[in-house]
Amino acid sequence: MSKVKTKKMTLVQKRMRSGYMFILPWLFGFLVFYVRSLIMTVQFSFSELTMDPNVGGYALESVGFDNFIYAFRAHATFKQVLTTSIGNMLVDVPLITFFSLFMAMLLNKKFPGRFLVRAIFFLPIIFNSSAIQSAMELSEAMMSGGISTMSSELSSGAGTGAGAVVSIDYFVDLFMDLGLPMALLDYVMAAVQRINDIISASGVQIIIFIAALQSIPGSLYEVAKIEGATGYETFWKITFPMVMPHIITNVVYTIVDSFTESEVVTLAYNTAFKQFNYGLSSVFSLVSTIITCVILVVVVGFIQKRTFYYN
Amino acid sequence: MNQYIESFKATLRDSDQRKGLFNDVKNLAVNIVRFAIIVGVCYVILSPIIGIFVNSISSDRDAYNPMVYILPHNPTLERYQLVWERIEYLPTMAKDLLYTVSLMAIQILVCSMVGYGFARFEFPFKKLLFGCVVVMIVIPSHTIMLPIYMTFKDFDPLGLCTLIFGDSLNLMGSPIPMYIMTVFGCGLRSGLYIYIFNQFFRGLPKEIEEAALVDGCGTWYTYFRIMLVNAMPSVITVAVFSLVWQFNDTFYAKLFLISEDIVISNKISSLQATIANTDQILDTTIQELYLDAGIMLVVLPIVLIYILLQRHFIEGVERSGIVG
Numbered sequence: 066m067s068k069v070k071t072k073k074m075t076l077v078q079k080r081m082r083s084g085y086m087f088i089l090p091w092l093f094g095f096l097v098f099y100v101r102s103l104i105m106t107v108q109f110s111f112s113e114l115t116m117d118p119n120v121g122g123y124a125l126e127s128v129g130f131d132n133f134i135y136a137f138r139a140h141a142t143f144k145q146v147l148t149t150s151i152g153n154m155l156v157d158v159p160l161i162t163f164f165s166l167f168m169a170m171l172l173n174k175k176f177p178g179r180f181l182v183r184a185i186f187f188l189p190i191i192f193n194s195s196a197i198q199s200a201m202e203l204s205e206a207m208m209s210g211g212i213s214t215m216s217s218e219l220s221s222g223a224g225t226g227a228g229a230v231v232s233i234d235y236f237v238d239l240f241m242d243l244g245l246p247m248a249l250l251d252y253v254m255a256a257v258q259r260i261n262d263i264i265s266a267s268g269v270q271i272i273i274f275i276a277a278l279q280s281i282p283g284s285l286y287e288v289a290k291i292e293g294a295t296g297y298e299t300f301w302k303i304t305f306p307m308v309m310p311h312i313i314t315n316v317v318y319t320i321v322d323s324f325t326e327s328e329v330v331t332l333a334y335n336t337a338f339k340q341f342n343y344g345l346s347s348v349f350s351l352v353s354t355i356i357t358c359v360i361l362v363v364v365v366g367f368i369q370k371r372t373f374y375y376n
Numbered sequence: 377m378n379q380y381i382e383s384f385k386a387t388l389r390d391s392d393q394r395k396g397l398f399n400d401v402k403n404l405a406v407n408i409v410r411f412a413i414i415v416g417v418c419y420v421i422l423s424p425i426i427g428i429f430v431n432s433i434s435s436d437r438d439a440y441n442p443m444v445y446i447l448p449h450n451p452t453l454e455r456y457q458l459v460w461e462r463i464e465y466l467p468t469m470a471k472d473l474l475y476t477v478s479l480m481a482i483q484i485l486v487c488s489m490v491g492y493g494f495a496r497f498e499f500p501f502k503k504l505l506f507g508c509v510v511v512m513i514v515i516p517s518h519t520i521m522l523p524i525y526m527t528f529k530d531f532d533p534l535g536l537c538t539l540i541f542g543d544s545l546n547l548m549g550s551p552i553p554m555y556i557m558t559v560f561g562c563g564l565r566s567g568l569y570i571y572i573f574n575q576f577f578r579g580l581p582k583e584i585e586e587a588a589l590v591d592g593c594g595t596w597y598t599y600f601r602i603m604l605v606n607a608m609p610s611v612i613t614v615a616v617f618s619l620v621w622q623f624n625d626t627f628y629a630k631l632f633l634i635s636e637d638i639v640i641s642n643k644i645s646s647l648q649a650t651i652a653n654t655d656q657i658l659d660t661t662i663q664e665l666y667l668d669a670g671i672m673l674v675v676l677p678i679v680l681i682y683i684l685l686q687r688h689f690i691e692g693v694e695r696s697g698i699v700g
Contacts, residue, residue, distance in 0.1 A: 077498070083595040084497025088505065091490040091570065094560025095508055102520035102527075109522060168417065171410055184686045185418045191620050191682055192425070192675065264420050321514055325627075330518045334630070337522055347522055354519045361514060 109347035132344045136352070143332065143349060150327035151356065157263065158319050158364075160256050162312060165267040169274030170304070187272065189265035266322065270315045277311040278304070306373040313368050320361055329353045432456070432669035439661055455669035462650050463643050465673055472640045473677065475551055476622045482558045483569055483618045484611055490561055491573025492599055496585070506574075512567035521631055528553040528632065548633045564625055569614045576610040577603065609691065616682065616689045623678055644670050 074082070085092075110132055112125040136143050172183055240250055256263070281304065289299045324330075329349060337346035387393045426446070431439075432455055434448035441449065459465075494506050531537060531553075532544035547553050557563050561570065584606065588598045604611070629639040636643045647670045648663045657663055682689075 080497050081499040084493050084499040084502075087493025087497065087599075088490050090486055090559065091509075091561030091566075092505070094557065094562040095512065098524060098527075098557060098560065098562040099508075099512060099515070099520060102523035103515075105523035105526070106519055171414060174410070176407075176410070180687065182414055182418060184683070185421055187682075187686070187689075188421055188425070190617075191624075191678055261420055261424075264417060317514065321516065325516045325518070330516070330627075333518055334521070337525075343522055350516075350519045350521070354516060357516065358514070 106347045106351055109344055110351050112344060114343040128344070132348045133352075136345060136348045140345070146328045146332050147353065147356070150324065150329050150353070151360075153327070154320060154323045154360075156252070156255055157259070157266065157323055158316060160259075160263050161267045161270060161319050162315055164263055165270035165315065166274050166308065166312070168267070169271050169278055172271070173275055173278045187268050190268040192265070266319070269318060269322075273311055273315055273318070274308060277308045281307045309368070309372045310374060313365055313372065316364055316368065317361060320357065320364070324353065324357050327353075428668045428671055431665050432672050434665065436662055439665060455666050456673065458651070458655065459647070459666055459670045459673060462654065463640070463647060463670060463673070464637075468637055468640050468643060469674075469677065471638050472623070475638050476619060479554065479558050479563065479622050480615055480618045482555070483563055483566060483622075484614055486559060486561045487566055487569035487614065488573045488604060488607060488611070489599070490570045491575075492577050492603055494570070494574045495577035496582075509567050509570050509574075512562070513565075513571065517627065521627075524553075524557075525631055528556075549635055551632070551634050551638055553632045554628055554634070564618070564622055564628060569618065572610055572614055573607065576607055580606060609688075612685060612688045616685055619681065620678060640674055644674055 108125065111129060112127045113131075115124050115126070168186065172179070172186065237250060237254065241247070285303050285307075286299065289303055294302065330353075333346045333349040333353075336342050336349060387397055430446055430448060433451045433453065434444065435450040435452045435454075438444045438448040438450055490509075494502065494509070528547045530544040531547045537545045554563065558566070580603070584602060585598055588602050593602070624641060626639075626641055626645075628634075629642055634642070636646070644667070648660075648667050651657050651663050651666045657666070
């Protein structure tokens, strides 16, 4: 009888079994689609793969490190694409993190029209599609009045055409005269030029930070107020340490996100499905994944050391 | 007038009142700065959308008129008419929404189940397995795209398909691979949803379940009738995320070569070529206007759903413990 059988199990064992039952679909999927696929990707990268359209399936021929050597020594664009992607990511991550923290703090305050503003802020999450994005960039350029102005702007170089556009060069010269380091100026310039990318990439991060800010107990702020702390001190002594764990979450999310949308992915996709060089494509994916993971470990380790955990 | 100045002077003399005035001025300044920043950022977000809308209703002459800014002189709905026909809007959109919503439902069910399993049950290797969920979030999906492509191109689990159909199945071009992956908790960003649900369930009081257990409620019944109902904030969060991301997804749609009739954003990518070839509109600038109309049509249902759900969504995000 089955009833006798179940009675023999202790409650702990029973809970254990139901626990496994709950995660079973995912566990199966993870083993089949992730673990197996990762092993296969590694395998592909060390071999030459030929598809056999008649029989179906594929044949592998081991070529050792040839694919890796080709990717780094002979391939025309891989190294360049990889370094640009990493460079862009390194510029974007701190900017997105701090911008979203700043915006979250603004949005967390109570003010009229708060719901409308929040709804607008999460719109970029909705428009997060490559087809829409490219059209948006175009229309953004057109916003400066008619299409003809856009083309004249393009022909005379970005930023200098059309009288309505503020000349950035003037300000750059101004700051250079003030003796600001060029590297810093370049960084700020890059940030200003990419403001749209940064805003549209920080929707989820703003959400995470708003949730984090709301989870800070109000009593901490009350105490700080009674003790006479200024807003500046309150931020650095309470708000910042309290959201620190979520900064890790956000940095991880931003790094992963910026890599999934980077040029490397496009390159790997095209190599596999347009040039049918599967081995090389696996090398691209693998190398970029390893680099992402190394960056993640370094960055998370770096932040974690300085993180304060409330509980 | 004089008495105002007198009272103002009196205010300045009294130190307490002076402080109050100073604070008022400071608050006002802070508010103005905050308002300016918020309006500015909102403009940056909204301007491309306004631009797309304006382009989609402007006529050929407006497009070349440099005087036209935001308000077209001769607004026209002609672009929408043509695009509506060319992308077969209603049937395609219905199919796409069916595909997206069904995947969303599966995501919610599977991911909440897994999240609940991790949050409430003790079993060996739990830490390690949850680490695997995090790995799933972190590993970019392009790393595993080739093997997955191979798997579904010659789909033959345990030789079953060969046994039944005599040959392995080629599932490319159909949405079946996406469904299979989602059912097994490996769909688009499933790792993130599992994480969200796990964090939420961990925050719920254990007493609810204990009460259910005492009343003789089974594990599955508890999960479906009690926990899932209580998890409404995170259900809405995951629903909006998965709906939007699935709708916009081009990576898996391209990988599995899912037909244009099901994924409308793929149709948008080829819309410009369609307009050029079928309707002989060869001016690329004018083609762009049609493309903009197409984009407006495509995002319309998602924006409507978002507007309907956004209040719950934002509240849900705040309470769902997305961060833990």
